[in-house]
Amino acid sequence: MNTGFTVEQLRAAVSDAVRAPSLHNTQPWRFRLRDGGIELSVDPLRRLPATDPTGWGARIACGAALFNLRLALAVAGTPATVRLRPYPAEPDVVARLVPDLPRRPTPTEQSLHGAIRRRFSNRAPFWPDPVPADARWRLGEAARAEQCWLELVIGTSAVNAFAEIARSAHRVLERDPAYVAERRAWIRSEPSPDGVPAAAGGPRSEPQDLLPQRGFGGRNRAPGRDFEPEPLVAVLGSAGNTATDQVVAGQALQRVLLTATDSGLSVSMLSQPIEVPGAREALRLSLGRFGMPQMVTRIGYGQPAAATPRRSVDEVLDLPVVPA
Numbered sequence: 563m564n565t566g567f568t569v570e571q572l573r574a575a576v577s578d579a580v581r582a583p584s585l586h587n588t589q590p591w592r593f594r595l596r597d598g599g600i601e602l603s604v605d606p607l608r609r610l611p612a613t614d615p616t617g618w619g620a621r622i623a624c625g626a627a628l629f630n631l632r633l634a635l636a637v638a639g640t641p642a643t644v645r646l647r648p649y650p651a652e653p654d655v656v657a658r659l660v661p662d663l664p665r666r667p668t669p670t671e672q673s674l675h676g677a678i679r680r681r682f683s684n685r686a687p688f689w690p691d692p693v694p695a696d697a698r699w700r701l702g703e704a705a706r707a708e709q710c711w712l713e714l715v716i717g718t719s720a721v722n723a724f725a726e727i728a729r730s731a732h733r734v735l736e737r738d739p740a741y742v743a744e745r746r747a748w749i750r751s752e753p754s755p756d757g758v759p760a761a762a763g764g765p766r767s768e769p770q771d772l773l774p775q776r777g778f779g780g781r782n783r784a785p786g787r788d789f790e791p792e793p794l795v796a797v798l799g800s801a802g803n804t805a806t807d808q809v810v811a812g813q814a815l816q817r818v819l820l821t822a823t824d825s826g827l828s829v830s831m832l833s834q835p836i837e838v839p840g841a842r843e844a845l846r847l848s849l850g851r852f853g854m855p856q857m858v859t860r861i862g863y864g865q866p867a868a869a870t871p872r873r874s875v876d877e878v879l880d881l882p883v884v885p886a
């Protein structure tokens with residue numbers, strides 16, 4: 563009878579969990595073992611007060627890390643049962659995972675797990691090749707499998723209407739000096755275990771760009787290397803917008819991202835229209851969907867992107883101190 567997870571199992575799973583995406587690559591997570599269960603918490607020291615005043619982004623990132631944890635444990639033959647936000651008095655604890663009956667991993671778990679270390683944000687222009695129908699369907703299925711929805715924004719007028727909402731949200735954010743200072747503070751020109759390396763920042767924005775790029779100190783683009791004229795924009799949404807819904811959405815986001823990677827697709831995220839309440843509401847109304855938009859992605863085929871750094875497993879673990 564398996565009574566609890568071990569420190570070795572925790573370490574192995576956390577090394578996959580930390581590959582999850584996070585706002586500005588802040589990596590706002592902590593992991594520990596408590597009574598044989600693995601617990602994942604938001605790291606209160608890694609919040610972004612100006613960019614993410616409600617904690618939405620930190621919970622999305624922790625949800626994504628949780629999905630990786632689930633996959634890592636399942637692929638190791640030790641799947642977990644998950645309880646979300648298990649302690650009302652400790653709202654930063656996002657999830658508690660306890661061992662489920664051992665079983666062999668499914669082919670889907672294996673392929674998604676294999677994609678964890680090949681998934682990177684790709685902020686460069688994509689090739690004009692359309693995303694085929696079966697790949698679009700797989701992405702929608704990935705969101706549904708995690709109790710969320712993925713709405714593809716189809717057609718020139720819908721994409722233009724979305725772009726207008728996104729650009730106006732971007733302008734609102736860029737007028738806030740605290741937001742701008744936070745964004746700049748997380749750009750890295752020297753090697754660092756967190757933040758966004760300038761080389762990963764994508765090309766510098768130009769006036770002809772349809773979608774607003776968050777400025778991470780990107781380079782000038784080669785002549786003619788403009789963004790695709792009609793990008794495939796997909797909005798991920800959840801049934802509600804409680805803190806728990808946001809953790810659910812983070813898991814769905816990661817499942818969509820890994821499914822995209824497994825299908826040979828590149829993805830970038832743009833969350834400005836989620837971060838500005840008026841823009842989020844306009845987006846919600848434009849989609850006519852029940853529930854709440856939680857993330858926007860741009861999906862296509864592109865040149866492979868590179869990995870961004872992560873802090874080591876030791877830096878994100880809280881282990882009991884063993885007396886010498």
Ligand SMILES: Cc1cc2nc3c(=O)[nH]c(=O)nc-3n(C[C@H](O)[C@H](O)[C@H](O)COP(=O)(O)O)c2cc1C
Nearest residue numbers: 583584585586587619622682683776831832833870
């Ligand atoms: C909640 C959330 C919001 C994000 N918003 C943006 C965004 O607006 N623009 C962007 O370029 N990347 C965005 N990202 C992607 C992160 O910057 C990226 O995940 C992080 O830098 C780590 O890089 P990686 O995804 O390549 O591992 C977001 C990620 C998360 C989880």
